[in-house]
Structures are given as structure tokens and as C-alpha cells.
Amino acid sequence: NAGVTQTPKFQVLKTGQSMTLQCAQDMNHNSMYWYRQDPGMGLRLIYYSASEGTTDKGEVPNGYNVSRLNKREFSLRLESAAPSQTSVYFCASSVRLESRGGYTFGSGTRLTVV
Amino acid sequence: GESVGLHLPTLSVQEGDNSIINCAYSNSASDYFIWYKQESGKGPQFIIDIRSNMDKRQGQRVTVLLNKTVKHLSLQIAATQPGDSAVYFCPGATGGSYIPTFGRGTSLIVHP
Numbered sequence: 001n002a003g004v005t006q007t008p009k010f011q012v013l014k015t016g017q018s019m020t021l022q023c024a025q026d027m028n029h030n031s032m033y034w035y036r037q038d039p040g041m042g043l044r045l046i047y048y049s050a051s052e053g054t055t056d057k058g059e060v061p062n063g064y065n066v067s068r069l070n071k072r073e074f075s076l077r078l079e080s081a082a083p084s085q086t087s088v089y090f091c092a093s094s095v096r097l098e099s100r101g102g103y104t105f106g107s108g109t110r111l112t113v114v
Numbered sequence: 115g116e117s118v119g120l121h122l123p124t125l126s127v128q129e130g131d132n133s134i135i136n137c138a139y140s141n142s143a144s145d146y147f148i149w150y151k152q153e154s155g156k157g158p159q160f161i162i163d164i165r166s167n168m169d170k171r172q173g174q175r176v177t178v179l180l181n182k183t184v185k186h187l188s189l190q191i192a193a194t195q196p197g198d199s200a201v202y203f204c205p206g207a208t209g210g211s212y213i214p215t216f217g218r219g220t221s222l223i224v225h226p
Contacts, residue, residue: 103158
């Protein structure tokens with residue numbers, strides 16, 4: 001099925017551990033995004049990639065790094081996880097940054113840091 | 115930056131009733147609006163969009179109204195069904211680079 005695929009779906013980390021959240025899209029979209037969603041907070045943009053080879057900070061980038069591996073894949077890395085990073089993470093993609101057709105979201109990764 | 119808010123965090127309706135979800139925006143330069151629906155355990159999903167040169171746009175069972183004078187838009191859902199239960203977002207956009215800014219959303223609860 002065409003769309004945005006995120007792995008893993010669930011993860012529990014201990015404080016200080018590192019991990020990478022994977023995201024891949026098969027719609028030939030140029031732009032990709034990482035959001036986090038906390039209860040009552042809506043979605044907040046962490047990082048985005050307007051096109052292959054570029055990445056930019058969003059609203060809440062601290063504690064995260066990203067890699068646009070190729071046009072399809074955009075990964076999010078937590079180098080030293082903290083309890084404050086417990087959240088649901090969503091990856092999204094769009095045709096381009098100025099896309100007026102909306103975003104396609106993945107189903108999310110639920111991360112718990114203990 | 116864009117600031118969007120919703121008048122009610124939760125809206126409860128009976129199945130079959132019409133639902134109206136409201137959204138206010140502060141940036142008068144916003145020229146494009148999208149409504150997203152997020153069901154429990156899933157990512158947001160595009161429902162319908164409207165450009166600032168329009169007052170109304172209709173989709174299947176949904177209608178979006180835009181009032182630029184008071185910077186307000188609404189999503190109307192006709193004959194609400196249990197499957198419409200979700201959180202609804204209305205991120206706004208300003209011309210140029212468009213990266214949605216999501217507010218808290220409105221939780222629509224449909225009672226059978």
C-alpha cells in the first residue's frame with residue numbers, strides 16, 4: 001500500500017539510550033517531516049527536509065538529529081533519550097514544501113523513555 | 115507565526131446529527147487552510163481544504179466555511195456517524211513555504 005511507513009510502532013528506552021526512528025515513503029514526495037504529539041499539545045514540528053540533501057530545524061529540535069538518507073527515507077535519531085522525549089512521533093511527507101495537497105502521515109511510533 | 119485555536123476542545127453529538135467544528139486563526143495573511151482528521155492510534159488524515167479566495171467548499175458529507183472578516187473557519191459534518199469520532203485539526207498556512215502548525219485540535223465524540 002502506498003503511503004508513509006514508520007518503524008518501530010512501539011519502543012521503550014531507558015534514559016540515556018539511543019535509537020533511530022525510521023520513516024519511508026513510496027509516493028515520490030520531495031519533502032518529509034517529523035512531528036511529535038503529546039497529550040493536549042497537538043503536533044509539534046521537530047525537523048523537516050524540503051528535498052533530498054537538505055534538513056532544517058522545526059519548532060522543537062533539541063535532543064534530536066535527522067538524516068535524509070535518500071528521497072524515500074528520513075530518519076530521526078535520539079542520541080541520549082530523556083523522559084521528556086516520551087511521546088508519539090509522526091513522520092509525514094508532501095509533494096514539495098509548498099504543497100497545497102496536504103500531508104500524508106504515517107501511523108506513528110509510540111516511544112516511552114523510563 | 116501562525117496561531118490557530120479551536121473554540122471547544124471536545125464536542126459531543128448524537129449519531130445522525132450535524133456537527134460543526136470551529137477554528138480561529140490570527141494571521142490575516144493565511145491563504146490556505148486544511149482540515150485534518152486523526153482517529154485514535156493513527157496519524158492525521160487530510161479531509162478537505164479551502165483557499166482564501168473561497169467562502170465555502172463542499173466535500174462528501176463535509177463542508178468548510180471560511181469567514182475572512184472575523185478570521186474564522188468551520189467544518190460541518192452532515193449526518194454524523196460513529197466513524198467520524200476523532201480529533202480534528204485546522205492548521206493554517208501563509209503563502210510561500212507551507213509547513214502546517216497544528217493546535218490542540220477538537221475531539222469529536224459521536225454517541226450512538
